[in-house]
Amino acid sequence: MNLVYFDLESQKLFGDVGGRDPSKLLLACGVTWSTVRNDFAIYREKDASALIAELKSADRVIGFNIIQFDYEVLRPYAPNENLRSFRSTDMLQDIYRTLNFRLSLDSVARATLGTAKTADGIKSVEWFKNGELDKVAEYCKSDVDITRRVYEFGRDNAFVYYYSKLGSKLKVAVNWK
Numbered sequence: 001m002n003l004v005y006f007d008l009e010s011q012k013l014f015g016d017v018g019g020r021d022p023s024k025l026l027l028a029c030g031v032t033w034s035t036v037r038n039d040f041a042i043y044r045e046k047d048a049s050a051l052i053a054e055l056k057s058a059d060r061v062i063g064f065n066i067i068q069f070d071y072e073v074l075r076p077y078a079p080n081e082n083l084r085s086f087r088s089t090d091m092l093q094d095i096y097r098t099l100n101f102r103l104s105l106d107s108v109a110r111a112t113l114g115t116a117k118t119a120d121g122i123k124s125v126e127w128f129k130n131g132e133l134d135k136v137a138e139y140c141k142s143d144v145d146i147t148r149r150v151y152e153f154g155r156d157n158a159f160v161y162y163y164s165k166l167g168s169k170l171k172v173a174v175n176w177k
Contacts, residue, residue: 002036004058005148008070009124009140011045016125022072027051028128030074031140033148034058040144042137048077055086064105064147065092089176091151095160098172103162109146111161111169112153118142151176 010025017024030043030051043051052074055061063070067090071083095103106117119139127135154160154174164170 001059002034002057004035004054004061005033005144005151006055006061006063006066006070007031007140007143007147008051008073009121009128009136010073011125011128013122013125022069023075025073027073027077028124029133029136029140030070031137031144033144040141042141044133048074052078052081052083055083056081059087061086061088062147062151063088063090064108064143064150066090067093089151091147091154091174091176094174094176095162095172098174105143105146105150107162108150108160111163112150113146115146115149117146 008030009028010022011028012025014020014025027043027045027048030048032041032043032051032054033039034041034054041054066088067084071086074083091108092102092105095108106120109115109117124136124139127133127139150160155176158175159171159173161169161171
């Protein structure tokens with residue numbers, strides 16, 4: 001079974017495109033980690049079709065907010081493909097269904113793994129605009145690794161931790177078998 005963990009970084013922010021439409025943000029970098037390959041793959045904008053092909057061929061694509069964000073960023077690169085039909089586990093959607101509010105990957109990673117994200121999407125766009133593409137790729141790889149580790153923890157323990165707005169460490173049940 002080939003599980004593909006996935007994240008992407010965009011070239012632009014919502015403020016740059018005058019609205020909240022992820023399909024206008026453009027792909028800066030996409031990263032996958034495949035259980036078959038046991039390694040990362042990095043995709044630039046010119047490689048979008050290869051990235052989409054890998055996601056489509058996966059037995060399951062796993063990510064954090066991939067349904068409403070990442071797949072929407074990719075939509076212009078595959079206008080005839082229904083990306084939402086890919087077999088996917090969107091960890092944010094699963095957590096939202098239980099809690100009825102959104103969490104950040106950073107909150108879940110810090111509470112569950114004791115690991116913070118190395119940057120954020122705003123910094124990534126800044127790096128992209130400055131031509132620092134290797135920094136964008138390394139940050140995206142780090143997010144994919146964190147996503148994979150959080151997913152595996154949740155799969156193995158049937159819960160993950162997160163921090164409340166008041167700073168309490170809380171538990172949320174997940175079913176990622």
